[in-house]
Amino acid sequence: MTIYLVRLADVLGTDLLAAAADKLADSAVRYPVERSRGSAAKAPRDRPRVP
Template sequence: MTTELERLAVRLREFARVREWEQFHTPKNLVMALAGEVGELVAEFQWLTADESSSPDPDTLARMRTELGDVTLYLVRLADVLGVDLVEAAQAKLDDNDRRYDADLYRGSAKKAPRAT
């Protein structure tokens, strides 16, 4: 079964192919572009209060949506180039976090769990 994420990866792959951009879509370049887009998303939140960030005005939300789209596109393209299944990677990370952060010990706490040695 093809997921929405897989369809997006295929569309991005074709988008790059028809423009002959594969040569530029190295993992290094893609992760640098991703970092830049995350920075643009961060800039949208930079001077907002906690309440403003939870309920942005329509213009701010539209800009946030655009930046979230950019971040998503670069992340999906990077994963595709590296051959990483993003959903599988996220599930594995969530499984790891579930083991590291026992609900009874960490409920209501922002404390970081120690790294496994």
Template sequence: MACAGRFGRVQHEPNDSGLADLVHRLRRFADERDWQRFHTPKNLSMALAGEVGELLAELQWLTPEESVRVMTDPEHAARVRAEIGDVMIYLVRLSDVLGIDLVAAATEKLSDAARRYPVEQSYGSAAKALTADSG
């Protein structure tokens, strides 16, 4: 299913079964190659940080306006999509190795953010909440 995105593009609606399938496929991929011994939390988090850096490099020198339109250029879009895929792979693998339900963790963070940033106080503002439990 798709919906209109903030910048007028169509966005994909993910589903949990796709994430569960990805977790199992990544686990099997590592097992088949005997890579699970290398997939420590330290190594996976370092690899994740590296991939986030590669994604950032694709957007680093763009203006805000250019960054919004990045997916309109097929070559640039392919590079951004590939880097986001790499980020997702390492994030999903890290959460699996640590035994973290990725959807539950994100849902908890979203609930915390909703509490810290009530609509009536934060609508249209990018200011960070100044509370002891910010993060």
């Protein structure tokens, strides 16, 4: 299954490493370590998503 997703990303011209880095940056903003460590709570909905 993964090979098909990698192939699709290639056909669409998506840089998977850049997409993963963007996702990690978004998660770092939504779930800061100092507030999130040890908590299973979801991110607050009042903060806008980072595009």
